[in-house]
Amino acid sequence: MADYEQPVVEVPTLTALLDGKYVEVRELTRKRLVEYASVLDDQRELDRAAFRERVLEVVQELAGTGQTGLGFPVEYGGGGDIGASVAAFETMAFGDLSVLVKVGVQFGLFGGAILQLGTKPHHDAYLTDLVSARTLGCFAMTETGHGSNVQALGTVATYDVATREFVITTPDESARKDYIGNAAAHARLAVVFAQLEIGGRSEGVHAFVVPIRDGKGRALPGVRISDDGRKIGLNGVDNGRIAFDGVRIPRENLLNRYADVTETGVYVSDIDNPDRRFFTMLGTLVQGRVCVGGAGINASKVALSIATKYALGRRQFGNPGAGEELLLDYGLHQRRLFPLIARTYALHFAQEVLAGQLHDVFSATEEVDERTRRALESRAAGTKALGTWHASETIQECREACGGAGYLSANRFDALRADTDVFTTFEGDNHILLQLVAKGLLTDYSTSFGELDQLGMVRFVAGIAVDTVIERTAVHKLLERIKDVIPGWDDGDGEGDVDAGLLDPEYQLTMLRWREEHMLSGVARRLKRGMDSDMEPAEVFSRCQDHVIAAARAHVERLVLEAFVAKVAAMPDGGNKIALNLLSDLYALSTIEADRAWWMEHGRLSSQRAKAISREVGELCRRIRPIAEDLVDGFGVPAELQATEMMAPGTREGDRTGA
Amino acid sequence: MADYEQPVVEVPTLTALLDGKYVEVRELTRKRLVEYASVLDDQRELDRAAFRERVLEVVQELAGTGQTGLGFPVEYGGGGDIGASVAAFETMAFGDLSVLVKVGVQFGLFGGAILQLGTKPHHDAYLTDLVSARTLGCFAMTETGHGSNVQALGTVATYDVATREFVITTPDESARKDYIGNAAAHARLAVVFAQLEIGGRSEGVHAFVVPIRDGKGRALPGVRISDDGRKIGLNGVDNGRIAFDGVRIPRENLLNRYADVTETGVYVSDIDNPDRRFFTMLGTLVQGRVCVGGAGINASKVALSIATKYALGRRQFGNPGAGEELLLDYGLHQRRLFPLIARTYALHFAQEVLAGQLHDVFSATEEVDERTRRALESRAAGTKALGTWHASETIQECREACGGAGYLSANRFDALRADTDVFTTFEGDNHILLQLVAKGLLTDYSTSFGELDQLGMVRFVAGIAVDTVIERTAVHKLLERIKDVIPGWDDGDGEGDVDAGLLDPEYQLTMLRWREEHMLSGVARRLKRGMDSDMEPAEVFSRCQDHVIAAARAHVERLVLEAFVAKVAAMPDGGNKIALNLLSDLYALSTIEADRAWWMEHGRLSSQRAKAISREVGELCRRIRPIAEDLVDGFGVPAELQATEMMAPGTREGDRTGA
Structure with missing residues (x-):
């Protein structure tokens, strides 16, 4: 055929x-x-x-x-x-x-x-x-009433010049440290983030090494520790709460790479601006986000491996009298699993680019410029958000695609789903992270909208006041690139060429770039208009928030496709290249399909072409069907780590007997 | 404002x-x-x-x-x-x-x-x-290799005329009963579904009462019981597997309302057609689906109550210097929760209609005609699918909206999510149920496409062969109704009237009716075209499957909106009516928004009007914000059943101190 x-x-x-x-x-x-x-x-x-x-x-x-x-x-x-x-x-x-x-x-x-x-x-x-x-x-940053807004946390570290100690105090219940891994049972030490106060003056958030347990595992005086109890998942990790009642630590326990307090209580730092200092400190912790995003992507591979193999073993319904069909031969089942396989590959290669940048920045022997660091942080935030949402969606879809068998804990979806669920929330809530991405992008626009920053608008977008280096990302160059692309990229209106170019990566990338640019400039205009009105900044931001998030997501999706396309282009010719090309096309077109309303609303996609994209997604799924098992085997998830009670014997592909 | x-x-x-x-x-x-x-x-x-x-x-x-x-x-x-x-x-x-x-x-x-x-x-x-x-x-229907396809199950009940007993046998591992609640520990009896065989002839699936444990809880001879082990949720229910090795039961243990076997081994039934008999038997079990759908809707109310209250207690970020904002004042947070509140109300009222029909059919003193029964079954299948998917989506969104606090088991999302997860799969996999709905609707079309049924196509849609009474649902009348609706329903293309009529229930219903009608006739045409080609029926169906599911979903969404609109219309004037009108509008417009690409592709929505719908959804969310707590309180979830460790003291709305 x-x-x-x-x-x-x-x-x-x-x-x-x-x-x-x-x-x-x-x-x-x-x-x-x-x-x-x-x-x-x-x-x-x-x-x-x-x-x-x-x-x-x-x-x-x-x-x-x-x-x-x-x-x-x-x-x-x-x-x-x-x-x-x-x-x-x-x-x-x-x-x-x-x-x-x-x-x-x-x-x-x-x-x-x-x-x-x-x-x-x-x-x-x-x-x-x-x-x-x-x-x-343990890493005692998050507080019950202060999650992603680290700058607002409530724990206080007051310098006592008389004893040359810091005094760590939890002023109220909303400032207790919460969800802290290793806290409930195993940690002897804590790195505690607290507002540094010297002589009544606040110097902002700093990190301190605070002993919390003695050699026998008992909480030290002034340290109140409780257990967060059972959680949705990750119950092998002892998360707990910590509160401090005037706990004293030596002056030397301030982690003083970026700021220090002298014996006599003088605050010193090479970075003058307090916001910039704060974000420089936080920025050094970017590796955590890179790791969590990568973990989400790899957990998805486990789920897809199990679900794909199940669908190649389980039969259901079929032509009367002709035996039952394999689940994976159903169009809907292909539609449910294959775009997720494609997106897993895409995210894997995007993560590879990100991890490479992380390595380069943190292994550099010379000082890395702030622009490069900020670009890394933005990319880490965006990839973490998309990678962890992908994990939640993928594992859930795979569980459902395995029906009752997927509900049994022995088949791994239970722990996979429950354990990864909090990935979307920890190391920065995904929505907040995308706002961070958007803030970076919008900062570019602050040149065109000079008064924006002055009005606090850009700062408000990320919910944080920050003195960012004004940088020019690639965004402004996008419009120019778009003009260079093949004619007809924006749409063929005649019936004849409605499919033309759909599988051209240049077309796909142009679509994603155009959306990113248009969303971003649209957000900037809306924010400006709002600030020029008599609306409260909070209200202006609240009304644009979904638009802000969408723009950031569009940006990251473009980066992901670029990584995938570049990877495939560099491959030697052969079966693997053809296969990954199919996946790259499927990732691109299913991404466009999911948001096709947006392009239609903005005159960049005709209804005929939108329908052609959906047809092509179905066609790509059919072409991928024969190689689906190879593609999940390619993930390299060891058989010992896959599901154990998945199949009744005698029902695998190839075992079919009779008609 | x-x-x-x-x-x-x-x-x-x-x-x-x-x-x-x-x-x-x-x-x-x-x-x-x-x-x-x-x-x-x-x-x-x-x-x-x-x-x-x-x-x-x-x-x-x-x-x-x-x-x-x-x-x-x-x-x-x-x-x-x-x-x-x-x-x-x-x-x-x-x-x-x-x-x-x-x-x-x-x-x-x-x-x-x-x-x-x-x-x-x-x-x-x-x-x-x-x-x-x-x-x-226990209710021993499902088998390891035969889930939703009950007609294909493998357990056999052979009549032994010599002893006047049935002999129950599990021929292979794929035919063992699986995921059976009460089986692993507590059940003394099982209703076992098995292929009835008399003298070498199969009479199809029938139900038998089979004792499986003695008075001391020990498995009876020939009955092999094992435990399904830990599951994602519902671990208070003892699910297990049962296999039978020639277990003998008296002839009287056949549940013989619809068919019986005489002592001498003659099969008798008032219903001649075996398919019709099978579906009549299954149809009597419809109450289970009605109940599961309703349970999903009510579990959603618990999650929304908890998440809405959390968002009214927790503050985060905000105008520099002006204290932090309540989560519920963020536009995105409203966008995440309020359409789900609206859909919960909508589904509640749709479920009320369904439960009423169930009561009427099963309380009737006279024989209820088959058309009414089939309509009930279709509605039950569709409402179960949408109600349980709604539960999964809503509980997950609420968990994420509560961040780390949502991850703690004490705050209920853990069990809510894990326990309801299988609702989408049991009592009929949701996708299969929607195919069942589609089959019923397509049967109408078999008059216009006479040869379809002959070709086995309609039967194939649900994967089951069935002799359905050809009925005429309301679908054919939809087109006529559409013509009667207010002019301009299909779109205002000028900028001026782009918002006109968006909040008119007649407009909203017309949009949903038109989609249903168009999708349904489109599916019928595609199936017909496929059957006229040389493609295998399995292939034809596989290619249309997502279209089939979409048509069924469109049908159910229309029923849900009709129920909501009718309920609100019947309310006395006052604040509650205004409030539910807002929710009804939000349900309708967020439903249209979610699938707006489809209407645009089919020339029934201009891009300007699509954008106006999105704006209106945002506007409705802002209007609902002040009454959000009342709306979830209206669900009537007792405080004792809501979250226990949700908030640190002193951070609730109203407790705010200072600027």
């Missing part, structure tokens, strides 16, 4: 392509996960307390192998390779996610704060024991 | 409106749930085995109060009121959902099968002990 070239996929080569630069690290991580596959059973069978201890044990054993310390300096027992540490962490998302998140808490958040915000004395004091997981710590 | 009338909502009156005819039953159910509120804690704190026993205890105690037997005849200890039993069941979804589902298994599925498929001897033998929950039973 097909009049096109049907690709033959080489699965090992495809996995190697995905593994990229860090093939050994990823291969080793998979091996470790298989060795520890029993933790997936423990997650279901042990009670909460026992599972916490089991996860601790696994994390400590992994630390002993060097698996978890790749990002730390060699002199403290680390691997000295940021990129490798991201690759290892992402790949660990194939296994139990409590283990993953406890690793993230210990080595990413706690360890990362000591490394990035501390100086040599802190490194010497803590890093070796931290990297080996002999000392457990 | 407002130039419109802002309604004042009377909450008790609103709750009374939702309670409707069964206000006492619902009030009493709420009282019971509050008495048993501790089961919500048990769900989190007890281990699986202990929680199962606790849930059994609660179900048995509730049975003792008459709460769970309202739908059974008075002579067997029931309440003799189908409508009341649905109202009671729906309302129980405010509480723990393992309790709800165990009630559903015992009284709805097991009890319903005995009542509907059995005759007086079965009623006399089982109903009294079943209604009092002294005898527990």
Whole structure:
């Protein structure tokens, strides 16, 4: 029936392509996960307390192998390779996610704060024991009443010049630290974020190392710790609450890379502007977001591998008298799974670009300019948001696509879904992150709308006051590029050429670029108009908020497609390239299809062409059907980590007997 | 700022409106749930085995109060009121959902099968002990390899004329009964669905009462029972697998309302056509679907109540220097929650219509014609699908809208989400149910496309062969009605009147009716064209499947809006009517907005008007903001069943101090 070239996929080569630069690290991580596959059973069978201890044990054993310390300096027992540490962490998302998140808490958040915000004395004091997981710590930033708005948190650190100590205090219940991983049971130390006060003057949020438990695991005087109790998922991680009643720590416990307090109580910093200082500090913690986004993308691979194989084993209905059809031969089932496979590949390559940038910035021997750092932070925020939403959507769709079997915990969707659910919220709520992305983009526009910044509008967009370097991203250049593209890109109105160019990446990219540019300039105009009226800034922002988020999302989707298209273009000819081209087309067209109303509303898509895009998505799904199993096998999720009770025997493809 | 009338909502009156005819039953159910509120804690704190026993205890105690037997005849200890039993069941979804589902298994599925498929001897033998929950039973329909395709199940019941017994056998692993509630621990009896074979001839699927455990809870000889183990949710229900090795039961254990086997092995039935007989049997079990849909809608009310109150307590970001804003004052937050509140009201009223029809059909003293029964089944299938998808979407959105607090199990989203997740799959997978709806609608078209049925196409749509009475639903009349509607309904192209009529229910309904009609005729044409080609029927169907599902969904959305509009129209003037009018408009316009691309593609919506609809949705959200708390309070979810650890003190609306 097909009049096109049907690709033959080489699965090992495809996995190697995905593994990229860090093939050994990823291969080793998979091996470790298989060795520890029993933790997936423990997650279901042990009670909460026992599972916490089991996860601790696994994390400590992994630390002993060097698996978890790749990002730390060699002199403290680390691997000295940021990129490798991201690759290892992402790949660990194939296994139990409590283990993953406890690793993230210990080595990413706690360890990362000591490394990035501390100086040599802190490194010497803590890093070796931290990297080996002999000392457990936590990252006490979030408060009950202050989540993503870190600048507004309520914990106070007052400098007592008489004793040369900081006094840490929780003024009210909304300022208690909350949801803090490692806090409820295992952490001996906490990096506490608090408002620094010296002589009655506030210097803004800073980080302090605060001992919270003694050698026997008992809370220290003045430290009130409670357990957050059962959560939707990640019950192998001991999240808890911490409040401080005048806890005293030495002056040296301020993590003083960007600011310090002298013995006599003088505040000193190389960065004069307090907002800029705050965001510089926060910016050093970007690796956490990069890791969470990558973990979400890899968790999606597990779900898609299981659901695709299930659909190749399970039959249902069919032609009367002719035996039942495989689920994967149903058009709707293809429509449900294949665009998600395509988007997983797309996000994987976008994440690879991001992780590469992270590695370069944090491995640079010279000072990296602020523009580059901000671009990295924006890209990390956007990729984290899209990658984690993708995980939630994908795992849920896969669960439903497996029906009752998907509901059984043994088949992994339970923990996958429950554990990743909070990924959309932690390391920055996704909506807030997209606002951050939008703020960066809108800052470009502040040249054209000079008074905007003055009015506090741009600052309001991210909900934070920030002194950003005015930068010019690629956005302004987009309009020019658009003009260069093939004629007819904006639409063929005649019936004849309605399909023309749909599979041209230049057309697809142009569509995404045009949307991004148009949304962004539209938001800027709306904000300006609002500020020129007598409306309250809060009201102006509230009315534009969905538009702001949409613009940021459009921006990130464009970056993702660019990464995918570039990757495919660089591949050698062959079956794998043809296959990934199909996926790239499917990602692009299903992305356009999902928002096709927008292009129609803005005169950039005729109704005929919109329908042609939907038809093409269906056609691409049919072409992908024969290689679907290869494409999920390419993800490289070890069989031992896939579902265990999925199928009754004798019902797999090929086992079919009779008509 | 407002130039419109802002309604004042009377909450008790609103709750009374939702309670409707069964206000006492619902009030009493709420009282019971509050008495048993501790089961919500048990769900989190007890281990699986202990929680199962606790849930059994609660179900048995509730049975003792008459709460769970309202739908059974008075002579067997029931309440003799189908409508009341649905109202009671729906309302129980405010509480723990393992309790709800165990009630559903015992009284709805097991009890319903005995009542509907059995005759007086079965009623006399089982109903009294079943209604009092002294005898527990299970409903053994689903098999590992045969879920929604009941007609294809593999278990066999062979009649042995020598002993006058049926011999129940599980021929292979794909035919084992699976996911059966009450099977793993508590059921003494099972209603087993099996292929009836007499003298080598198959008579199709029939139901049999099969004892599976003795008085001490041990599996009987030939009955292999295993536990499905941990599930995503509903772990208070003991789901299990059952296989039969030649288990013998007396001839009288065939539930023989629609067919019987004489002692000498002659098969007799009043319904000649085997397909029709099968669907008549299944049709009597429609109450289960009605109940599950209603439960999903009510579980959504709990989630929306919690999330709305959280958003009225939690502040975040805001104008620099002016204190933080309430979450609910953010436009995006309103956009996330309010359309879901509106859809919950809409679905509630649609469910009320459905439950009324169910009551009428099953309480009728005369034989109800098949057309009415089929209409009921179709409506039940569609409402179940939309109601349970709504629950999944709403609970998830509410969880995310509460951030980290939403992730704590104490705040209820955990169990709500996990327990309702399978609602989209059980009692019929939602996609299959919508195909069933589509099949019914397409049957109308088989008059215009005579050869369709002959070609097996219509049968294929639902994957089942069925001899349906050709009926004429309202669909054909839609086109005529459309012509009568206000001029300009299809679009104003000038800028001036782009908003005209958006809030006119006649416009909104016309849009939904036109979509339904157009999609349906489009599907029929595509199927016909496909059948006229040389394509395999399976391939034709596979390619149209998303179109088929979309048409069914469009049909149900139209029914839902009609129910909402009719309800509001009948209300007395006043604040509540204004408020529900806002919600009705929001439901209609957000429904149109979500699929606006479709109307644009089909020339029924200009881009200007599409944008006007989006603006109006935002405007409606702003108007609803001041009454949002009243609207969720109107749901009548008792405070004791809402979240317990949601807020830090001192941060609720009204508690704000300072600027």
